[in-house]
Amino acid sequence: MQVKSVQGLYxxxxxxxxxxxxxxxxxxxxxxxxxxxxxxxxxxxxxxD
Numbered sequence: 001m002q003v004k005s006v007q008g009l010y011x012x013x014x015x016x017x018x019x020x021x022x023x024x025x026x027x028x029x030x031x032x033x034x035x036x037x038x039x040x041x042x043x044x045x046x047x048x049d
Contacts, residue, residue: 001048018045 003012014022025042028034034042 012048021045 001012022045025038
């Protein structure tokens with residue numbers, strides 16, 4: 001995760017690997033193939049966002 005200051009506010013951006021993982025979890029969610037463990041990880045990522 002990257003953090004930088006923009007106009008006095010701190011914003012963060014997921015690394016490419018983290019973004020790819022989130023996209024994979026979202027695709028699995030849409031296909032109803034998400035395991036319970038993956039669902040928990042997905043929720044944790046959204047809490048950061």
